[in-house]
Structures are given as structure tokens and as C-alpha cells.
Amino acid sequence: MAVTVVAGGNGAENEPAQSKLVVNLMHFARALRVAGLPIGPGKVLDGVNAIRAVGVGNRTDFYWALHAVFVNRHDQHEVFDQAFHIFWRDPKILERLMGMSMPDLEPGMAPPEEPPMRRVQDAFRPEADEEREGEGEGGDKDEEEEEPEYDAVMTASSRELLNAMDFDEMTAEEVARAKAAIAKLRLPIPEVKQRRYRPALRRARIDMRATLRSALRSGAATIPLKWRRHSHRPPPLVILCDISGSMSRYSRMLLHFLHAVSNDRSRVHVFLFGTRLTNITRHLRERDIDMAMAKCAEAAEDWSGGTRIGATLHEFNAFWGRRVLGQGAVVLLISDGLDRDAGRGLQIEMERLHKSCRRLIWLNPLLRFEGFQPKSQGIQAILPYVDEFRPVHNLESLEQLIAALMRPAGRRLEGASEWLKQM
């Protein structure tokens, strides 16, 4: 309603400026989309209407009007904020567009001092630039001059995390690839039959309620039977991921994987362990991967340190086992099995863990050498209790990790039997 009021007041004199604003808004929306915000064409229209409703006189209003339209989850705020300040950096854009004088930047609206996220930078990189020029067919030279400048410089992060673990932020391409890879992930875990029912077409159990309702609807002499059958869903997944020194070269990729899995399905719990156990489930719920990784990096204090698998598993069994393994969970243990405590106490904890879960999958990413033999005491303690053993000789990418996990399931312990023979 507000739109019509304001739009009604806009005469023909504002027409060219308006259309330029629309074009710029479109570019801005596209930049946000590249940066990972789910924005469709409808939102651009909404944005235009919102701007019309509040007017373009005030940068704060302008900011929050677009914010209200383009951001619909709290964690998208950061990306929007940075993109906004880069894109609309040149105050003259607005000035020239609307022929109005820009008010001074309000103190609260100052651009953030931290370097923008890699993805935001990506969105303003030359490629993105060209795409915009190519698609903006009607754009004349004047307009291009008016377009904002792009900061495509790779700013090295000056941030020093407490624990000296600083991950490169993900590039837009990496995010896209991770999403594509995780979409393919099918763990070798059969879905579990639930006690709930869903409608079925074929003969199964009679769904009396649906039958009666349809009988009344049709009113025919015969009553056609409706069927229902049990529904299936994947069991909960608990991931225990080793972040000790020997695994440190994979930490970044593993975190990508953990983040992707956590956001791909419900009922995922993730723990990191080195010398202590850290529950990062909540941090990974953060939809934005960079924020999630920063939070994880901060949460765990034992990056690239030693490994005390027995002690940390004991902690898991004692404090978390009953809380997260309750509903028939599958445990995915990602570790090289190299244990500083030389496997002390590990066997008992592995046995307890194995008994508490539906299926225990061990992914060992450090089996790079063909002549590997399970000599390490840690490995010897773990092997007898895993249901699926997934050695990976070369783990450089998320795709490889997922491919390793997706190999069809053998019979129980099949994967490990070959190694067990060597022990």
C-alpha cells in the first residue's frame, strides 16, 4: 500500500533515475546471489518497491529497506552488510541517480574494518563484472561510469585466532563445488524403517481413515481401499573427527565436509577431538561456511596437537553417548588412529562406543602408503570394533572423501577383515 502512495507521487521526471536504480539494484542482487544469498528475481522487484516505499534520501533507510528484503535469516546479515558497503561505496551513485544530496554517513553505518569475506570479494571480481556488463544490454557508457568500483584485491587476513588456526575462507567456487559434492553423498547406511506411516499406492496396510473419507467422497456402492506403509528415514549421524597434528593438512577440507553434511540433513552431531573433545554441532548450524569455520576454529583449543583417542572417546561415552546415540545413530569416526597414549584405554572405549551405536564407520585418511600395515597400537585397538573400514589413500578433495564414504557397504567387518588378518 505504501508503494502505491509513493509511486503515485513519482512523476515522469524521475523515470530515468528510477530505471538506473533498478538496474543497479539488479546488479546488487546478483552480487548477493553470487555471494551465496538465495535471491530470486521476485526479490529484486520487492527491493525496488521497498526503496520506493521508503524513498532514497537516507542511506540508513536505504540500507534497512534492502536488508528487510534481501536478508531472511540472521546469519545472512554479515554477507549483506559487507556487500552493501562495497557496492554502494561511492555515495555519488545515489546522488547522481536521484539528483539528491547524500546525507553524511551515520556513525553506525561505517563499513566494517575487517577485510570482506572471500566470497563477497569474488562477487565483485572481474568475471562477475564482465557477466554483468554482458547481460546489461541496455547499459550505456554513462551508466558504466556510474557503476561502483570493485575491490578485487586479495586481502590477506590479518585476523589471528586464539589458537593459531586460521582457515582460508571459502571461495564462491569452493562453496558451489562443496554443495554439488554433498548433494551426491549417500552414506552406506540403509534408511531405517520408522513406526510412522505414509500413503502407499500398492497393497500394504489398509489406511482406514483415508478409505472412509474417500468412500464418502465418491459415494459409490463399493469402497476402494487406500493403503499406507511404513516410512523410512536416514538414522541420526554422529561424526567424531580427529584434528590432531597428523591430520592437520585435512582439517580445512574436513570442516567443509562437516559443515556441508550438517546443513544437508537433520540429526547430525559433530565432535572434534585431539587431546580434548569439542562439540561443534551448534557452530556448524551456522549456514555461512566462513562464520561456521571461524567459530569452530575458535571453539576447539587443541588444533594440530597430539591425539588422545582413548581419553576423548571416554569423555564422549560418558557425557555425550547417551544424549546423541539414543535413536539408533550411525557413528562416523574420522581419524588416522595414531594415538599418543599408544592405545591405552582405547579398546574399552571403542567397545562401549560400538555397542551404543547402530553402525560404526571408520574413515582413515592417512593410509597413503600401499605398504601400510596396521602396526600402530591405536589402530589395532580400533579395528576390531568397526563395522565399516574406509581407508583412503589419497584424500585431497571433498569429492574424494565423499566417494570413499559412498562405496557400497560390505557385510559387517568386511572392510576391516583384510587388515585384521595382518594383525
Place this chain on the structure above:
Amino acid sequence: MVKPVPQTVEATLELLAKGNYVADRSLATALLLALKMGRPLFLEGEAGTGKTEIGKVLSETLGRKLIRLQCYEGLDVSSAVYEWNYSSQMIEIRIAEASGKHNRDELEQGVFSERFLIKRPILQALEPDINGPPVLLIDELDRTDEPFEAFLLEILSDFQVTIPEIGTIKAKEPPIVVITSNRTREIHDAIKRRCFYFWVDYPDAKRELEILKVRAPEAAEGLAKQVVAFVQKLRGEDLFKLPGVAETIDWTNALIQLDKLDLDPQTINSTLGILLKYQDDIEKIQGSEAARLLQQVKTELAAGG
């Protein structure tokens, strides 16, 4: 006659004491809030800490009907809220056909009326009761799945149930709702936000002794003290599952049956299965460890009293 709910913390404590429930003041406060403000009480804690008991005691002392909904995986509307009585409906349709009634609307209204509704616990709890709103005990909510939790949201915030064929059924007076969870998984915040949350912890030695006096009055004073001190020591050990209050009471009753007035290592070893429920834990404590703990308990009690 409807018994009024307590209005002060003291009155709440008294009410619970009348039902042989020894409670901390913190629990009484949470309960009072729930009763006064008509919101559910969400009790979370380890198994055997007396969560379910609160619902039972409330219904007993307030003279309300207790409606218990035991949760399990796959619990659905037809076993928690309502179900249509299909066989009666079929007969109704047959009769209508035989007597030549063919007005479909009338038939539909007749078949899907309250007469053919089988009421399950939640719907029962919304019905008015001569003794006042009933106590609805939703036990071990963590055993269900998320869809059922989501379904509960409507009931817990508005105390109403929507049945598509009939419409919305709303409670005139909201029932007293007590939800318990063993925390085998996290309950969604949306549920917790609608409730008063309380974490039921293991009691301290003094409180546990009080509980024993109420729940196992036949136990000799000395035995009760030893039992409590021993269990408290056990809770300090590194065990997979610590013994709860329920286990303490069971153990004391068992010792009474064995005519024990005093703990000795042999008795402990032979009855340890009542306290500890995991073989690993029993193995750890049985024998020398139990003897050591008992020795400690006895010296401490001798020094203290």
C-alpha cells in the same frame, strides 16, 4: 470440589511433602510458576531422579485425574490424540444404505461426529473434569521424533487440538502439563520456550537422607546414613551410569528385605546390580573398590557422628 493450586513456594513444598515427595526449593519454584501461570513444566534430568513422580504426586495431592502419555518413537496422532472408530463408522454407513438414506452431507456429518471419536490421552486432557483440569504427564518426550514435537506446539501454547473433520477443540481450563525428558536427544527450543524448564539433579546427601526417610521408613537410621553416603561416593566415581535416587530407594528396600542393619562388603557385592546397571561399572566397583569406598564411608560417619 476443585482443590486450589498453591500460591506460594512454601505451599508448593508442603503440597509435595504431602505426596511424600521431598523437593528442593528451586523445583518448587518452577512448579509454582507452572501452576500459577498455566504453562507446562519441562523436567529434564538423568534417569531415576524423580521426574515422573512429580506428575503423579501432583495429581494425587491436588485430587486431579492423571493422564499419562508415554512417548515412544513413531508416536502419532492416532495413538496420542484421537482415532476414528472405523468399525462403527462402517456399520453406520451400512445402516444408512440399508434404510435408504442417501443424503451424503448428512451421512458425512453423522459418521465424522464426536460419537465415533476415540479419545486418546491428549484429547482426554482437554476435556473438563469435575475435579478440575487434569494433570497431563507427557513422559520421556525425547523418545519421540521431531514431527510429534512439532505437533505438540499447538497443544502446549493454546491447549487446543484441531481435528479436520470436526474443527478445533479447546480446553476451557488448561490442564496441568508436566513434560519429562531423559535427554537422550535435545528437545527443540520451540517446545522449551513454551514451558518452564527445570533440570532435575541428583540430590545432595542431606536431601537424599530425607528422601530415604520418607520413601523407605523401615530402614534403620544407621543403615540409611551408610547407604546415602555410599551412593554419594559412587556418584563421585567415574562410571558410565551413575545411580539415581530411584536406585538408592530400591537398594535400601532390598537391604531391608535382607534384614541388614549395617553395610558390609559382601552384601554390597551381591546387591550391586540394583545400584549399577552396566556390567563395566559393576566390574569396576565390585570387590576391592567397594570395600575401599565402604571403609571411607564408615570412617567419615564415625568422625561426623
